Amino acid sequence: MANIIDGKKISFEIKDEVKLQATELEKKGIQPCLAVILVGNDPASAVYVRNKKKACEYCNIKSLSYELEESTTEEELLELIDKLNNDKNCNGILVQLPLPSHIDENKVLLKILPEKDVDGFHPYNVGLLSIGKAVLKSCTPAGCIELLKRSGVEIEGKNCVVVGRSNIVGKPVGMLLTAENGTVTTCHSRTKNMVDFCRNADILVAAIGKPKYITGDMIKEGAVVIDVGINRGEDGKLCGDVDFESAEKKASFITPVPGGVGPMTIAMLMKNCVAACKSQNGL
Ligand code: NDP
DSSP: OOEEOOHHHHHHHHHHHHHHHHHHHHHTTOOOEEEEEEESOOHHHHHHHHHHHHHHHHHTOEEEEEEEOTTOOHHHHHHHHHHHHTOTTOOEEEEOSSOOTTSOHHHHHHHSOGGGOTTOOSHHHHHHHHTTOOSSOOHHHHHHHHHHHHTTOOOTTOEEEEEOOOTTTHHHHHHHHHHTTOEEEEEOTTOTTHHHHHHTOSEEEEOOOSTTOBOGGGSOTTOEEEEOOOEEOTTSOEEOSBOHHHHTTTOSEEOOSSSSSHHHHHHHHHHHHHHHHHHHTTO
16 A cells, blocks of 8 residues: 655645745845735635635735736736836735636736746746756646655656646646656657556656546556646545545555645745745845
């Protein structure tokens, strides 16, 4: 039976470290500040935003909240970002995605100053990530790496298979694993014989968005399994992209859903806020 990687516990370790750094900054008269912008009434987004505010409180990070009407125009949103870009007291800007369809997501993400892009989605930061020099790393992928490291899993020299190639998860996870000297294969919907790749993985990261898609028979005995997926199963319960029940019989380490990668995303966001604040203050 696999060791269960406790993402909740590890996320609190990180938040406690962030809180300590924020307290050190406070002694210098600086308080890190995150602006969170929500457009519209998507209930899931509202929950994410609430959780981000709660994490800020826990870490002693000031949070500014902008809850805008669904009818907000792209121009109005860009104006707000411009204002926050120019506000010296605001260190991080996060626009909760998805945005209403009349707003161009790409235009909005490009508007955020790279040094305030605490989600790590700006192409400039993605570029830095690809050359191993990013200060602000995309939160969920960075969270996956922290889970591995803090569980004592060595990445160097391992066969790492990432299923999924999205810009926000699959691609950056692959880049980070490469930076840690893993040998990375990326699979996607057009991959032929994906099962063979998966069965060869020492470290398997699933970021597909399909409930319980990766089953125990696709996993090598003793592999480490990181499940990024957040889905609703047929029973209506939250589940990952990995069939936990069969996978945990094969894996040496595995993340559960919920309680694995999920809590890490916000913890890494907090880490980015403090990193952004420090770098903007020349520290
Ligand atoms: P996307 O839909 O953007 O990407 C899914 C990827 O999976 C694509 O690259 C797609 O391939 C690939 N894929 C789809 N079907 C298959 C298949 N049958 N075989 C192989 N590959 C396949 O999703 P995201 O990357 O945004 O998210 C993935 C999952 O992670 C979702 O469940 C999401 O909810 C979750 N998530 C969790 C977060 C967290 O905080 N824990 C944060 C972000 C996401 P192709 O490119 O060819 O279409």
